[in-house]
Amino acid sequence: MFNFSSVVLQVPFDTTSLISVFWIGFIVITFFYQTRLQSYLALNDISRGLNKLKVMKDKSRKEAIEYLVSVGKAPNDPTQRVDQFLDYVTIMPVDIDPAGLVGKIDHVVTTNNDRVRAEVGALLSQNNPVTVSISENLLEVATSLNMIHKIVRHFYLLGKKTNSYFTLIQLQMLMPMIIQEADALLNAVDSFKMGQPVGDGIGPVVVSKLMAGKEKRVVAKDTVMSMTEYKGRKLYVLKADGPMAYVGQPGVAIRKVVEEMGVKPSAIVMIDAALKLEGEKTGEIAEGVGAAIGGIGVEKFQIEEVATKNSIPLYAILVKQSILEAITVMRKEIAEAADKVTQVLNRVIEEKTKEGDEVLVAGIGNTLGVAQ
Numbered sequence: 001m002f003n004f005s006s007v008v009l010q011v012p013f014d015t016t017s018l019i020s021v022f023w024i025g026f027i028v029i030t031f032f033y034q035t036r037l038q039s040y041l042a043l044n045d046i047s048r049g050l051n052k053l054k055v056m057k058d059k060s061r062k063e064a065i066e067y068l069v070s071v072g073k074a075p076n077d078p079t080q081r082v083d084q085f086l087d088y089v090t091i092m093p094v095d096i097d098p099a100g101l102v103g104k105i106d107h108v109v110t111t112n113n114d115r116v117r118a119e120v121g122a123l124l125s126q127n128n129p130v131t132v133s134i135s136e137n138l139l140e141v142a143t144s145l146n147m148i149h150k151i152v153r154h155f156y157l158l159g160k161k162t163n164s165y166f167t168l169i170q171l172q173m174l175m176p177m178i179i180q181e182a183d184a185l186l187n188a189v190d191s192f193k194m195g196q197p198v199g200d201g202i203g204p205v206v207v208s209k210l211m212a213g214k215e216k217r218v219v220a221k222d223t224v225m226s227m228t229e230y231k232g233r234k235l236y237v238l239k240a241d242g243p244m245a246y247v248g249q250p251g252v253a254i255r256k257v258v259e260e261m262g263v264k265p266s267a268i269v270m271i272d273a274a275l276k277l278e279g280e281k282t283g284e285i286a287e288g289v290g291a292a293i294g295g296i297g298v299e300k301f302q303i304e305e306v307a308t309k310n311s312i313p314l315y316a317i318l319v320k321q322s323i324l325e326a327i328t329v330m331r332k333e334i335a336e337a338a339d340k341v342t343q344v345l346n347r348v349i350e351e352k353t354k355e356g357d358e359v360l361v362a363g364i365g366n367t368l369g370v371a372q
Contacts, residue, residue: 035165042168046156049175053149056186060142061086063189067138071193072124072131081123085139086146088116106298130195133244133368137192141185148182181323188327192245197369199325199334203271204239204370206341207363211237211372219256223248224372230346232355236263238362245368250293251302257360258306266357268307269315269348271341272364273334276320283333284320285340287348292316293364312360315352317344327366 065082068074090112093104120135121127152171159167191198197205214226218241225238236257240248250270257263270292276282291303291314307314319337345361353359 039159039163039165039168042165042172043156043160045172046152046159046168046175049179050149050152050156052179053145053152053182056182057142057145057149060138060145060186060189063193064135064138064142067193068123068135072135073126074123075125078123081119082139082142085119086143088143102298102301105296106302109296109298129244133246134192134195137245137368138189141189141192145182145185148178152178184322184324184327187324191328192368194329195243195245195369197330198327198366199321199330200273200327200365201330201367201370202273202319202321202334202338202341203363203365204242204367204372205330205335205338205363206271206345207237207239207361208242208370208372209338209342210235210361211239216372220249220253222246223250223253225253225257226372230349230359233349233353234358235349236265236358236360238360239370239372240363240365240367242367242370242372245366247295247364247366249299250362250364251299254303254360254362255306258310258312263358263360264310265312265360266353267313267315267349268303268360268362269317269345270303270362270364271317271345272319273326274318274320275326276322280320281333282321282325282331283337285337285344286318286320287344288316288318290314290316292318313352315348317341317348 061082065079068078068082090108093101093108095101116136116139117132120139121132124132124135152175155167155171158164159171188198210228211224211226214228214237216224216226219225219238222241222244223238224241225236228235228237238250238253238257240246240250254268258265272292272294274286274292276284291300291307293300293303303314306312319334319341321331321334325331325334349359
């Protein structure tokens, strides 16, 4: 009788062959489905970022409405008007013929600013200029975040609809920087609501010390000027009118001082914040030449035009900071840089001018919480 229990069944098992089959299958699948797989991963990554942007957008909108109601004492519910405001657009003039383009842009931007201020004022039951300016900035933040969310959503849905691998990958690579800037804008909301100076206001902070106790006069919209002296030089010092959250019109102001008031400055010194590079320390000071001012370029053009026409040297003093530090409550390192900037300013005046000269000093930046 055959004894089955004595039979040992041996099944051949080649581990090396099994691993080879696995890798061959993996390579084949990857070859045919790699793009689709990466698109799927990119969609998931972008979707998470898009959800974060939506939360930021909704929060900034809510904060703006609450401020209008609680601080601005809006007589009516401003929700519907705010929602309309979030989709407000400014159409830039045609640039086919560049002649006179800066003037056209200036006209459009000025019209936009006037309309926004008028509409914000109509929403409030008070005419407190600080409250109005803060409301404008809060709505601007909410509008910016709304636009960022809409643009990202557009390319996300377009890439998903067309299954465009390159569109999705490019958007995925940009998402960390987009989220970083959106987060900085959201953090600025609390800074504006508190009415405290922001990092971008370092220029006005320095200049306000020179204006303390001096007579002020309005030389342009939301821009004031004082006169003082330093070691035999006559200084014309200007900044945006504080403590409102405005940047003023330094280009118009400088042009009026030089061309209409007849001042012949031997130098124009501009003090402003500058975005630092990664690895640089907050509060570091850099010197240079040229018009130290941001924006869309209108103010920069006006200043350069006046300086060139009248052969006036332009000197710049910059305080380095990140985009987050520029629009949030001024940090200790930036505030402490004010005295150092004053020292640099004094040295520049002494080295580049002589006794009896006139010097124009401009503090550029958002002057929220910085009086004069």
